[in-house]
Amino acid sequence: MKMVPILILSGFLGSGKTTFLTRMLDDCLKKGIRPAVIMNEVGDVNLDGQLVNAEVPMSEMLSGCICCTIRGDLAMETRRLIDEASPDLILVEATGVANPIEILDAITEAAMLTPIEIRAMITVVDAAHFLQRSRNGKGKTYRLMTDQIRCASMLVLNKSDLAGAEELKEIRKRLTELNPFAPIVTTAHCEMDEAVWRRVLAGKDEAGALDRLLAGQRERFAPDASGERRCEHEHGDGHSGHHHSYDHVMVCSHYFPKPVDDRRLERVMKELPAGVYRAKGIFTSSETGERVMFQYAYRQLELIPIRPQGQVQDVAVFIGEHFSEQALLGQLKEAMKSS
Numbered sequence: 001m002k003m004v005p006i007l008i009l010s011g012f013l014g015s016g017k018t019t020f021l022t023r024m025l026d027d028c029l030k031k032g033i034r035p036a037v038i039m040n041e042v043g044d045v046n047l048d049g050q051l052v053n054a055e056v057p058m059s060e061m062l063s064g065c066i067c068c069t070i071r072g073d074l075a076m077e078t079r080r081l082i083d084e085a086s087p088d089l090i091l092v093e094a095t096g097v098a099n100p101i102e103i104l105d106a107i108t109e110a111a112m113l114t115p116i117e118i119r120a121m122i123t124v125v126d127a128a129h130f131l132q133r134s135r136n137g138k139g140k141t142y143r144l145m146t147d148q149i150r151c152a153s154m155l156v157l158n159k160s161d162l163a164g165a166e167e168l169k170e171i172r173k174r175l176t177e178l179n180p181f182a183p184i185v186t187t188a189h190c191e192m193d194e195a196v197w198r199r200v201l202a203g204k205d206e207a208g209a210l211d212r213l214l215a216g217q218r219e220r221f222a223p224d225a226s227g228e229r230r231c232e233h234e235h236g237d238g239h240s241g242h243h244h245s246y247d248h249v250m251v252c253s254h255y256f257p258k259p260v261d262d263r264r265l266e267r268v269m270k271e272l273p274a275g276v277y278r279a280k281g282i283f284t285s286s287e288t289g290e291r292v293m294f295q296y297a298y299r300q301l302e303l304i305p306i307r308p309q310g311q312v313q314d315v316a317v318f319i320g321e322h323f324s325e326q327a328l329l330g331q332l333k334e335a336m337k338s339s
């Protein structure tokens, strides 16, 4: 039976996974390779899917994480993609808050039911954000970031345009301490040489980083003396029950009832509470009547004119921690009142 290779994209929120994905898809299509995509979002809308070439078969897994809450659907979605599109390669974009070990476990479970094999686990790192968190060195978000880095067969050190040469040196050193086996590719907007793309596609991994990950994972899957499969999941504060790696992350959405003034939206974005580290959305500009996608990650805002594929409502999604959802949505509604 032909095994379909799977490439998993991991990395914290806003690090550049979708940017990597769209570049990789373009590269595959140019080379005559037929890719398919599984996109996972913690929120109930998949805006990043709008950036994916309409030719590429895609499965959207929303409102949960494939590593835990909607893990059971992964095998079914993979099977469906293979049956309907017989792709040469499947790219899985995990949510930015997915626990990487559990993604591996989820895909291994799916592999018991579908002819797939993991070719690479690529973690995209936002240079400046990682440096800032690692200098502080604590907190759930930093721990999740380090787990994503440890659990990679390749590291893409992205957003190098937003860090200085000395900072990049410091980051590379920290990355190597966390994961000595994964090669590090430094990029801006995930741009890479042709030779690197070829290596990624071929799953070239001389230091055996993927084998090490899979060996650890086989151990987790091996039944113990009682015949039970060992459970590696984190459990919250001593109580039973699964503790999702994104328990501390909040997601809230706001549907825009009418067109939005671009400048007002920009102002709201500039004044977002510090706890909101990621926001994205689509709106209709009251100035031009055109649809616009916005992407906000760590104080950087990008507005991209877009022609949505299919029916997409005007919506904004905010992701972060320790912010008041009520206050944020109130502020947004107030600012939009006279748009």
Ligand SMILES: Nc1nc2c(ncn2[C@@H]2O[C@H](COP(=O)(O)OP(=O)(O)OP(=O)(O)O)[C@@H](O)[C@H]2O)c(=O)[nH]1
Pocket (backbone or CB within 6 Å): 011, 012, 013, 014, 015, 016, 017, 018, 019, 020, 048, 095, 096, 158, 159, 160, 161, 162, 187, 188, 189, 190, 278, 295, 296, 297, 301, 302
């Ligand atoms: N300055 C800069 N911006 C970048 C770079 N790579 C990506 N971005 C921008 O950062 C934002 C987030 O990028 P995405 O590719 O959507 O990040 P992501 O990891 O898919 O985000 P989530 O899916 O929300 O976790 C977008 O506005 C990108 O255009 C980079 O190298 N430099």
